[in-house]
Amino acid sequence: MSSAISRIFSEGFRIFFLSAGLYGVFAGVAWGIWLASLDGLLPYDEQSYGMPPVMWHAHEMIFGYATAALGGFFLTAVPNWTGTPEVRAxxxxxxxxxxxAGRLAVWLSGSLSPTTVAIIDLSFVPILVLKIASQLIRRPKPQNMVFLYLLSLVWVANLMVHLEWIGITTDTLNTGVRAGLLTLCSMIAILGGRITPAFTRNAMKRDGVPEALWPVSNAPLEKAVMALALVLPLLVLTLGSVSLAGICALLLGGAQLMRMARWRAGWALRQPILIALHLGLMMLALGLLLWGSAVIGYGNEIGALHILGIGCVGGMTLAVMSRAALGHSGRPLVAPSPMAVGYGLMAAAALVRWLGSGLAGGYMTAMLTADGLWIAAIGLYLFSMWPALTGPRAAKHG
Structure with missing residues (x-):
């Protein structure tokens, strides 16, 4: 037992990808209980919490679940990018x-002072940034250094949420939540644009597919996506720039669709671990187009935000965490059947939640259904990846 715990805490991908999965299920169940209480299905005492449950839900999906996935990814990937030693256990x-501690503080916010909750919750990202900065500086490539900027924006967005909870501001919470989510989307646009065509290309090469059929990236388009992705969350953080941010989101969503057109998603359909990446980025493009349209007056913003939060962030974190868990634990890069089903359930959860936002009746049913699909998707991830995240490294495969 002690050796298993030591192993889990020995590598960033193990403890953080496991924590993301466990917390994703916990947060989904807690959210479902509250939703059920609205219909009188279950009792609920809102006085136990220091914040409205809707805001707890939004905050913990963005600054709880997603930051765990970020922690596991960067602590594992940055040493590979820079050739520096692996992070010590x-x-x-x-x-x-x-x-x-941040997750516990937010959960216990009804019995802790808002300032205490903020200090604890805001401690994680700066420590992560300092650590990866100390590694990136060894080989400071601009395409990698930009993640320090984006991680800093995640922290600023979280700070804006806490400032309103503390009572220092009165109008920064919603901005902080949206900025946090869109910063995650910007990271996915940049990172996904790097790994998705590369992984697809590598798989096609292994299968003997002619080079003329491999994914193609357009350099000017890639630069445009990078620029738009770096600007978008900053516009959201700048109060009063919502319409401009919407236009930026429309441009980024359109550019994302254009770059994906030549990434051979049709070929990737034969490998769930690949198509999951393409699907997550398709959700990114769709969500950006829907959100950009909504903030300039066309469509439902909440539905669009859930396409981004569930379909893009949820889908891409499952795709990247499962692939990294398999690869870094010495296992073949083949998604187990339950994991492949999980990819599909996550996309279905996003679509159900989006459709539910426009329903006059059945709204609560759609919410509960989407929540159930989220829990099932994360649960299948935990079931499939448990050996890779908690067990010994597998023998090298051929």
Whole structure:
């Protein structure tokens, strides 16, 4: 038992990807209980919390679940990018405990002072940034250094949420939540644009597909996506720039569709672990187009935000975490059947939640259904990846 715990805390991808899965299920169940209470299906005492449950839900999906996925990814990927040693188990343990303390503080916000909750919750990202900055500086490539900027924006967005909860501001919470989500989407646009065509290309090469049929990236288009992705969350953080941010989102969504047109998603359909990446980025493009349209007056903004939050962030985190867990634990890069089903359920959850936003009747049914699909998708991820995240590294495969 002790050796298993030591193993889990020994590498960033293990503890953080496991924590993301466990917390994703917990947060989904808690949200479902509250939704059921609105219909009188279950009792609920809102006085136990220091914030409205709707805001707890939004905050913890963005700054709880997603930041765990970020922690596992960057602590694992950055040493590979820079050729620096792997992060020591002691640091992994400390920073993981800080992330967990943040989740506990937010959950217990009804009995803690808002300032205490903010201090604990805001501690994780700066420590993560300092650590990866110390590694990136060894080989400071601009395409990697931009993630320090985006992680900093995640922290600023979270700060804006806490400032309103503390009572220092009166109008920064909604901005902070949207900025946090769109910053995650910007990271996915940049990182997904790097790994999705590359992984697809590698798989096609292994299968002997002629090079003329491999995914193609257009350099000017890639630069445009990078620029738009870096600007979008900053526009959202700048109060009063919502319409401009909407236009930026429309441009980024359109550019995302254009770049994906030549990434051979049709060929990737034969490999769930690949198509999951393409699907997550398709949700990114769709969500950006819907959100951009909504903020300039056409469509439902809440539905669009859930396409981004569930379909893009949820879908891409499952795709990247499962692939990284398999690869870094020495296992073949083949998604187990339950994991492949999980990819599909996550996309279905996003679509159900989006459709439910426009329903006059059946809204609560759609909400509960989407929540159930989210829980099932994350549950299948935990079931499929448990050996890779908690077990010994597998023997090298041929």
């Amino acid at each position: 002691r640091f992994v343990t400390v920073v993981a405990l800080i992330w967990m």
